[in-house]
Amino acid sequence: MAENKPGFFSRLFGRKAETQPEPASQTPQAGGEPEAMPSPPATGADDLAAAPSTVTTASPDTPEARKTPAELAGADLQPVETVDPEGGNPREPIPRIETESGPEPRPDMAEADKPTPEALEPEPVLEREPVVEARPAPEMTAPAEKRGWWQRLTEGMRRTSSSLSESVTGLFTKRKLDDATLQDLEDALIQADLGVPTAMRITEAISAGRYNKEISPQEVRSILASEVEKTLQPVARALQIDRAKKPFVILMVGVNGAGKTTTIGKLSQKFRQQGLKVMLAAGDTFRAAAIEQLKVWGERVGAPVLAREQGADAAGLAFDALQEAKANDTDVLLIDTAGRLQNKAGLMAELEKIVRVIKKFDESAPHATLLVLDATVGQNAMSQVELFQKVAGVTGLVMTKLDGTARGGILVALAAKFGLPVHFIGVGEGVEDLEPFTAGDFAKAIAGIEANP
Numbered sequence: 001m002a003e004n005k006p007g008f009f010s011r012l013f014g015r016k017a018e019t020q021p022e023p024a025s026q027t028p029q030a031g032g033e034p035e036a037m038p039s040p041p042a043t044g045a046d047d048l049a050a051a052p053s054t055v056t057t058a059s060p061d062t063p064e065a066r067k068t069p070a071e072l073a074g075a076d077l078q079p080v081e082t083v084d085p086e087g088g089n090p091r092e093p094i095p096r097i098e099t100e101s102g103p104e105p106r107p108d109m110a111e112a113d114k115p116t117p118e119a120l121e122p123e124p125v126l127e128r129e130p131v132v133e134a135r136p137a138p139e140m141t142a143p144a145e146k147r148g149w150w151q152r153l154t155e156g157m158r159r160t161s162s163s164l165s166e167s168v169t170g171l172f173t174k175r176k177l178d179d180a181t182l183q184d185l186e187d188a189l190i191q192a193d194l195g196v197p198t199a200m201r202i203t204e205a206i207s208a209g210r211y212n213k214e215i216s217p218q219e220v221r222s223i224l225a226s227e228v229e230k231t232l233q234p235v236a237r238a239l240q241i242d243r244a245k246k247p248f249v250i251l252m253v254g255v256n257g258a259g260k261t262t263t264i265g266k267l268s269q270k271f272r273q274q275g276l277k278v279m280l281a282a283g284d285t286f287r288a289a290a291i292e293q294l295k296v297w298g299e300r301v302g303a304p305v306l307a308r309e310q311g312a313d314a315a316g317l318a319f320d321a322l323q324e325a326k327a328n329d330t331d332v333l334l335i336d337t338a339g340r341l342q343n344k345a346g347l348m349a350e351l352e353k354i355v356r357v358i359k360k361f362d363e364s365a366p367h368a369t370l371l372v373l374d375a376t377v378g379q380n381a382m383s384q385v386e387l388f389q390k391v392a393g394v395t396g397l398v399m400t401k402l403d404g405t406a407r408g409g410i411l412v413a414l415a416a417k418f419g420l421p422v423h424f425i426g427v428g429e430g431v432e433d434l435e436p437f438t439a440g441d442f443a444k445a446i447a448g449i450e451a452n453p
């Protein structure tokens with residue numbers, strides 16, 4: 001994309017892009033388009049037979065045997081703290097349960113240490129005995145109730161905003177707005193993953209009427225915020241639960257580790273607080289620990305969880321969950337799915353099958369298909385949207401882990417390119433760290449404007 005970008009001066013004077021030498025820094029290398037990946041061996045996930053399901057109730061009295069299936073024997077699972085069957089407000093994030101294949105990318109990891117999206121392939125848990133370890137609960141930096149959303153958002157997005165802010169301050173302190181400065185700004189915006197069209201638009205807005213004049217970093221930040229807000233405004237749309245649909249079916253999709261299961265937990269908590277009857281379906285039958293993770297969330301928020309053993313047919317489970325939810329007068333059914341990479345043809349076909357089977361039960365379902373995107377993958381999120389849109393008909397986005405990256409600008413690029421509704425954003429592992437997406441707050445946070453709106 002960046003290769004075709006005409007320089008700022010060229011655009012200003014209508015020169016052709018090819019005549020401009022392209023500085024190496026213009027290519028958003030770190031967040032570049034993913035390279036073609038070799039086809040992985042068959043996972044066997046498609047051949048899995050259906051198996052009897054279990055519904056966990058939300059009772060804290062759930063028998064131990066149910067809480068810890070055979071494959072997790074010996075695992076030191078974290079006890080569920082602050083369980084409130086009435087859908088109270090559990091603050092402790094649920095630890096992600098890991099297998100021996102290693103830990104997941106952590107928000108506190110250096111960018112360079114993080115596994116590439118390619119390295120996030122589904123763990124071959126079906127081919128060997130998983131060894132499950134409990135991950136210690138992530139530390140909470142401060143009591144959540146003392147920090148409002150604006151504070152958590154700005155703190156979470158600090159890495160994105162400070163890298164942009166540093167560029168802006170460096171570029172505009174006692175410097176005139178000439179073509180070189182504007183070119184550097186445009187490059188900085190592209191490096192921050194905002195995407196070429198948005199970077200060009202913002203740079204043009206900043207230069208309008210100010211060419212060859214001095215402009216303060218504060219002015220630049222404020223124009224940046226207002227342009228970003230313009231791009232985001234149309235996609236900042238709340239997730240509407242249509243009460244006429246009963247159950248309202250939400251299918252969660254995304255690559256593994258993106259935060260689907262955690263997001264289901266956080267959303268369930270919100271729905272429960274709205275007085276809705278919620279049910280969860282552990283459709284991530286690929287990863288044993290994901291089933292456990294969902295059961296823990298179910299207990300926490302007071303929502304029954306329909307689960308089968310690892311390796312069971314996810315489409316069959318989704319169908320059963322629909323029946324169960326209908327019979328129980330459930331308001332919202334959230335269906336988890338296995339994390340999958342775009343190039344996993346078998347797993348993508350499985351996802352198509354889940355959607356087909358759901359439609360057999362209710363032609364209008366799923367009523368929302370939410371793609372969970374991990375902000376730390378940067379530009380790779382673009383191809384994830386394209387593929388999941390084709391396979392599952394994504395209706396909205398949830399972006400997680402904005403706290404773990406300097407690449408929060410990717411949300412702006414996604415908004416500009418796809419125009420899909422962004423319902424929620426996540427800036428941490430805690431249940432309170434997921435909130436409805438608002439364009440103005442996000443734009444100010446990204447531009448490093450500290451004022452509380």
Ligand SMILES: Nc1nc2c(ncn2[C@@H]2O[C@H](COP(=O)(O)OP(=O)(O)OP(=O)(O)O)[C@@H](O)[C@H]2O)c(=O)[nH]1
Pocket residue numbers: 093094095096104107254255256257258259260261262263284287290293337338339340372399400401402403404425426427428429433
């Ligand atoms: N820092 C941070 N971590 C998050 C956020 N959302 C989720 N996580 C963490 O990301 C990790 C992966 O989350 P999961 O919910 O297990 O991801 P998943 O998409 O269900 O993964 P699979 O089951 O492998 O498909 C967990 O450790 C979560 O606590 C977020 O907004 N910020």
